[in-house]
Amino acid sequence: MPSSPIGLASKLSTFSNNDFLSSSDLKSDQVLALFELAKELKTGNRRIDLGNRVLGLIFKKASTRTRVSFQVAMARLGGQTVDLNPQNTQLGRGEPIKDTARVLSRYCDALAIRTFSQQELEEYAEWSTIPVINALTDLEHPCQALADYLTIQEKFGKLKGINLTYIGDGNNVANSLMLCGSMLGVNVKICSPKGFEADSHIAEKAESLSEFGSKISICNNPLKAVKEAQVIYTDVWASMGQEEEHIKRKEIFEKYKVDQKLIGLADDEVIVLHCLPAHRGEEITEEALESQSDHVFNQAENRLHVQQALLAVQLGGL
Ligand code: CP
Ligand code: NVA
Numbered sequence: 001m002p003s004s005p006i007g008l009a010s011k012l013s014t015f016s017n018n019d020f021l022s023s024s025d026l027k028s029d030q031v032l033a034l035f036e037l038a039k040e041l042k043t044g045n046r047r048i049d050l051g052n053r054v055l056g057l058i059f060k061k062a063s064t065r066t067r068v069s070f071q072v073a074m075a076r077l078g079g080q081t082v083d084l085n086p087q088n089t090q091l092g093r094g095e096p097i098k099d100t101a102r103v104l105s106r107y108c109d110a111l112a113i114r115t116f117s118q119q120e121l122e123e124y125a126e127w128s129t130i131p132v133i134n135a136l137t138d139l140e141h142p143c144q145a146l147a148d149y150l151t152i153q154e155k156f157g158k159l160k161g162i163n164l165t166y167i168g169d170g171n172n173v174a175n176s177l178m179l180c181g182s183m184l185g186v187n188v189k190i191c192s193p194k195g196f197e198a199d200s201h202i203a204e205k206a207e208s209l210s211e212f213g214s215k216i217s218i219c220n221n222p223l224k225a226v227k228e229a230q231v232i233y234t235d236v237w238a239s240m241g242q243e244e245e246h247i248k249r250k251e252i253f254e255k256y257k258v259d260q261k262l263i264g265l266a267d268d269e270v271i272v273l274h275c276l277p278a279h280r281g282e283e284i285t286e287e288a289l290e291s292q293s294d295h296v297f298n299q300a301e302n303r304l305h306v307q308q309a310l311l312a313v314q315l316g317g318l
Helices: 005-015 028-043 066-074 096-106 118-125 142-156 172-183 201-206 242-254 261-263 288-289 293-314
Strands: 055-061 080-081 109-112 132-134 165-166 186-192 216-219 231-234 271-274
Touching: 005 028, 005 186, 005 216, 028 142, 055 096, 066 109, 066 142, 066 293, 096 118, 118 132, 118 242, 132 288, 142 172, 142 271, 165 172, 172 186, 172 201, 172 216, 186 261, 201 216, 201 288, 242 288, 261 288, 271 288, 271 293, 288 293
Parallel strands: 055 080, 055 109, 109 132, 165 186, 165 231, 186 216, 231 271
Antiparallel strands: none
C-alpha cells in the first residue's frame, strides 16, 4: 500500500527547492521518507508528473550511471534534461560561474553538476535560484550513497546496526557513505592504506551526525576490517582526475583487493557493493564481482529510483 502522500509530504516538504550538495544536507527522517517514495516509484505504486520541468546537466567528468539515471528520472517525471557540456557552452571559454548560474536559473528548474571541487559546486549553489544537486565532486557523491543505502535496506530489511566495511581509497564515495550511513544507524568502517585514509574532518562530521548508536571508524588492516561485515563496499583505487597516479596506486593498494578470500572472512550473509565503473583485477576480482552481480546491478538501478524521488521532492511534486 502506498504511504500516505500527506505523511511523506510533511517529512519531505522542508526539502522542496533545497540544494543537495552533501549527504549531510538531508536529515535521517528525510532520507528514510525519500526511500519510501523511491520504492513506491520503483514498484509503480505512485506516479508523479512534474509537467515539463527541465534539469540542466553540467558534467565536467565522464558519467554513465549518473547522467543517464538523471535523464531517465526526468523523463519519467514528465520533464526533460538539457546537456550543458562545458566544452560546448561559454563556461569552457571562461564565463564566470556567477553569471552562468544566474542565467541558467532563468531557463532551468534544477541543475545537476559533476565537477572537481566542492567549492565550485557551492559557488553554483550560491548564485543559482534553483536547486543544485551534487552529481559527484572530489569530496562527495551523495546521490550514490542514497542508492547504496536503499539497496542495503531492501536486502536486509533494515539499516540500524548494519556493519558496512569499505575497502580501498578514502575518496568521495567513502565520504558520503560515512555521512549518510552514520545518520541511518549503520556502522561504517573505512579501511585504506596509510596515507589514503578518508578525510578526517568528514569522519568527525559523520560521527557528530550519528543516530541509533552508529559508529564510524577509519582503519588500515583489511583482514580485520571485514570481520562481521554484512556489506563490503569498494570503489576504484584512482578516481577521475587521479589517472596519473594509477600505476603507483596499483602497487600500494594490492592488499586492498576484494576477492573471495577477503569475502570469506566476513559475516556469512555478507553482500558486496561497488558504485561502478569497476576495474576488474584491481579493487575487485572478476569472480567476486560476478558472484555479487545481482546486488551490484540492483545498486546501479536504485540510482534511478532515489534520484527520481529526490527530484520530485526538490521540484515540489509531492
Ligand atoms: N557510480 C557512478 O556515479 O557512475 P558514473 O560515473 O557512470 O555516473
Ligand atoms: N571515486 C570515483 C567514483 C566514480 C563513480 C571517482 O570519483 O572517479
